[in-house]
Amino acid sequence: xxxxxxxxxxxxxxxxxxxxxxxxxxxxxxxxxxxxxxxxxxxxxxxxxxxxxxxxxxxxxxxxxxxxxxxxxxxxxxxxxxxxxxxxxxxxxxxxxxxxxxxxxxxxxxxxxxxxxxxxxxxxxxxxxxxxxxxxxxxxxxxxxxxxxxxxxxxxxxxxxxxxxxxxxxxxxxxxxxxxxxxxxxxxxxxxxxxxxxxxxxxxxxxxxxxxxxxxxxxxxxxxxxxxxxxxxxxxxxxxxxxxxxxxxxxxxxxxxxxxxxxxxxxxxxxxxxxxxxxxxxxxxxxxxxxxxxxxxxxxxxxxxxxxxxxxxxxxxxxxxxxxxxxxxxxxxxxxxxxxxxxxxxxxxx
Amino acid sequence: xxxxxxxxxxxxxxxxxxxxxxxxxxxxxxxxxxxxxxxxxxxxxxxxxxxxxxxxxxxxxxxxxxxxxxxxxxxxxxxxxxxxxxxxxxxxxxxxxxxxxxxxxxxxxxxxxxxxxxxxxxxxxxxxxxxxxxxxxxxxxxxxxxxxxxxxxxxxxxxxxxxxxxxxxxxxxxxxxxxxxxxxxxxxxxxxxxxxxxxxxxxxxxxxxxxxxxxxxxxxxxxxxxxxxxxxxxxxxxxxxxxxxxxxxxxxxxxxxxxxxxxxxxxxxxxxxxxxxxxxxxxxxxxxxxxxxxxxxxxxxxxxxxxxxxxxxxxxxxxxxxxxxxxxxxxxxxxxxxxxxxxxxxxxxx
Numbered sequence: 213x214x215x216x217x218x219x220x221x222x223x224x225x226x227x228x229x230x231x232x233x234x235x236x237x238x239x240x241x242x243x244x245x246x247x248x249x250x251x252x253x254x255x256x257x258x259x260x261x262x263x264x265x266x267x268x269x270x271x272x273x274x275x276x277x278x279x280x281x282x283x284x285x286x287x288x289x290x291x292x293x294x295x296x297x298x299x300x301x302x303x304x305x306x307x308x309x310x311x312x313x314x315x316x317x318x319x320x321x322x323x324x325x326x327x328x329x330x331x332x333x334x335x336x337x338x339x340x341x342x343x344x345x346x347x348x349x350x351x352x353x354x355x356x357x358x359x360x361x362x363x364x365x366x367x368x369x370x371x372x373x374x375x376x377x378x379x380x381x382x383x384x385x386x387x388x389x390x391x392x393x394x395x396x397x398x399x400x401x402x403x404x405x406x407x408x409x410x411x412x413x414x415x416x417x418x419x420x421x422x423x424x425x426x427x428x429x430x431x432x433x434x435x436x437x438x439x440x441x442x443x444x445x446x447x448x449x450x451x452x453x454x455x456x457x458x459x460x461x462x463x464x465x466x467x468x469x470x471x472x473x474x475x476x477x478x479x480x481x482x483x484x485x486x487x488x489x490x491x492x493x494x495x496x497x498x499x500x501x502x503x504x505x506x507x508x509x510x511x512x513x514x515x516x517x518x519x520x521x522x523x524x525x526x527x528x529x530x531x532x533x534x535x536x537x538x539x540x541x542x543x544x545x546x547x548x549x550x551x552x553x554x555x556x557x558x559x560x561x562x
Numbered sequence: 563x564x565x566x567x568x569x570x571x572x573x574x575x576x577x578x579x580x581x582x583x584x585x586x587x588x589x590x591x592x593x594x595x596x597x598x599x600x601x602x603x604x605x606x607x608x609x610x611x612x613x614x615x616x617x618x619x620x621x622x623x624x625x626x627x628x629x630x631x632x633x634x635x636x637x638x639x640x641x642x643x644x645x646x647x648x649x650x651x652x653x654x655x656x657x658x659x660x661x662x663x664x665x666x667x668x669x670x671x672x673x674x675x676x677x678x679x680x681x682x683x684x685x686x687x688x689x690x691x692x693x694x695x696x697x698x699x700x701x702x703x704x705x706x707x708x709x710x711x712x713x714x715x716x717x718x719x720x721x722x723x724x725x726x727x728x729x730x731x732x733x734x735x736x737x738x739x740x741x742x743x744x745x746x747x748x749x750x751x752x753x754x755x756x757x758x759x760x761x762x763x764x765x766x767x768x769x770x771x772x773x774x775x776x777x778x779x780x781x782x783x784x785x786x787x788x789x790x791x792x793x794x795x796x797x798x799x800x801x802x803x804x805x806x807x808x809x810x811x812x813x814x815x816x817x818x819x820x821x822x823x824x825x826x827x828x829x830x831x832x833x834x835x836x837x838x839x840x841x842x843x844x845x846x847x848x849x850x851x852x853x854x855x856x857x858x859x860x861x862x863x864x865x866x867x868x869x870x871x872x873x874x875x876x877x878x879x880x881x882x883x884x885x886x887x888x889x890x891x892x893x894x895x896x897x898x899x900x901x902x903x904x905x906x907x908x909x910x911x912x
Contacts, residue, residue: 339804340803340804340807340808351738354738354746355746386793388701388704388788388789388792388793388796389792389796396704396705396789422792422793422796423792423793423794423795423796423797423798423799423800424796424797424799424800424803425800426797426800427797427800427801427803427804428800428804436793438738439738439746439790440789440790440793442738442739442772442773443736443738443772443773443786443790443793443794444773444793444794444797445773446738446739446772446773446774447773447774447776447777447794447797447798448773448797448798448801449773449774450773450774450775450776450777450778451777451798451801451802452801452805453690453774453777454689454690454777454778455802455805455837457690458690458833458836458837459833462829462832462833462836463826463829465829465832468828469828469829471825472825472826472828472829473826473829475821475822475825475826476813476822476823476825476826476829478818478819478822479812479813479815479819479822479823479826482812482815483808483809483812486808486812487805487808
């Protein structure tokens with residue numbers, strides 16, 4: 213039996229989305245049970261033989277600061293859900309709440325794995341191959357050393373090997389191409405570390421990739437710092453939204469274009485389905501002593517269900533053990549990571 | 563009369579694209595003349611009363627290193643074109659060649675403006691408002707201080723005010739939003755500098771923006787370091803290509819979808835036109851004592867013509883003076899920029 217703890221209050225829609233998603237998930241996964249965490253009044257109407265309510269008295273809002281979420285709301289649904297993982301009552305927690313708060317609480321309660329300085333957020337971005345490219349970090353760490361990037365690569369490899377039938381997923385290091393007037397020292401060092409790690413069998417390093425390779429699907433995994441990863445993700449969301457709106461606008465411009473839209477409807481639907489990022493909802497918080505998955509805040513029931521499924525798959529296939537094993541194997545390289553106290557600016561180059 | 567120096571050999575297609583674009587440009591701009599720079603044999607067939615050939619004996623290839631382009635090919639068409647600006651024979655140079663080489667040669671020959679440590683590459687990205695967002699830096703500087711970002715903001719403001727009817731374009735500072743577990747010190751400092759500059763009337767600072775705001779058109783200008791800017795640009799190109807291919811694929815899937823494509827043809831054409839990045843081809847190399855514009859290497863004649871037009875507009879409206887005036891006005895803030903070590907390739911710069 214796989215048990216997931218669900219923060220039912222998180223996200224833009226809260227129980228209105230999370231509860232229907234939970235019901236559908238339970239129907240699809242007969243060997244799963246859910247701990248539904250939230251305000252009792254909000255969850256009272258939900259009953260299922262494999263669901264149990266765990267009460268929380270507070271809710272972390274989307275704009276709560278990390279400080280507030282971590283220190284003032286100690287009985288939040290988000291925190292109680294993660295505490296279920298900490299206590300062993302659940303194998304993974306899922307939340308659509310505030311990412312910053314989720315990472316901070318998860319890190320505080322669960323702590324990081326040996327050999328990992330910084331947890332990272334690993335998400336999937338649909339690519340031209342009809343699959344998805346796993347990109348990390350998507351925003352947990354705005355400044356990274358070469359060793360952090362190596363840690364991300366090792367953790368990402370564990371994640372992808374667990375969630376897909378690919379024991380040796382390829383890793384690309386996000387860089388800028390010929391446009392670079394000069395290289396970035398951190399990236400160059402990371403490239404060397406990754407090559408060494410590949411030589412030792414710790415991962416399958418492809419080499420440098422550029423932004424467009426994320427969508428080409430050149431590699432299974434793309435590694436970058438959280439600032440760059442977050443900008444790449446948000447920029448892509450912005451472009452996809454704009455293109456989607458252009459398509460809608462042009463097809464609804466007048467009577468004739470509306471007829472064209474009718475004729476093209478099955479095709480437009482197929483295109484939309486190909487681009488449906490909801491299928492890939494559910495980012496993994498990697499590097500913690502417990503499994504936590506983050507759903508997009510705006511997720512609908514279908515998307516939230518995907519995040520539940522990813523958490524289920526990760527738990528079922530022992531992602532935590534796999535990450536730990538890979539980290540242990542790569543330990544000789546990882547220990548060279550200098551402990552750094554707090555975010556420092558990227559080192560002055562030359 | 564506006565005189566542009568054109569590196570006719572640059573880009574993926576060389577004279578096959580640049581010469582037709584030059585002819586069309588001359589027809590559209592009766593007060594312009596062109597210095598066509600390249601191998602005489604390649605340009606011999608082109609004659610126009612307002613075009614003059616300037617011979618060069620070498621060509622910088624797309625994969626030449628900066629070292630090779632700068633030190634070994636001293637009679638390249640790229641370098642000779644920029645030399646025309648240096649000597650005053652032309653008001654601006656345009657090249658579709660290797661970006662790194664172009665920036666290095668331009669910087670070496672033209673030097674930077676007083677108050678500017680680092681030239682930047684400013685490009686336009688089409689946005690949802692039917693206009694374009696000017697983004698800089700797109701890849702010239704992989705590590706930037708807060709002061710560099712301020713310099714970019716001032717230069718970008720001058721560029722946009724010259725090329726559009728907007729004396730006070732808004733500036734956004736690219737940052738990551740709520741996802742940020744912790745802030746990035748450089749960005750925070752840059753935000754403070756930009757607010758101070760806005761208070762002094764040097765620019766119109768909107769505040770932080772995220773990746774999706776580039777496409778929303780939230781601000782006229784988005785400022786970021788060259789690593790982040792390049793990744794955002796390449797990621798967007800990758801996504802746009804993927805979406806375009808999906809649309810083509812789904813509409814050509816079978817007989818019925820091809821009929822649908824026929825019915826939807828005018829709409830698809832309108833959508834394509836909206837997304838046509840060729841319209842915005844022509845990135846400005848800002849911060850130099852002379853105007854240099856960079857066309858995309860894969861530009862066709864239409865796109866290369868757009869780059870020529872942008873260079874023409876910039877020259878006609880005295881972009882250089884406008885940048886200098888704005889930089890001078892902002893000088894009290896800019897002088898606080900700490901001198902930093904030169905880029906790796908640095909020839910005797912300054």
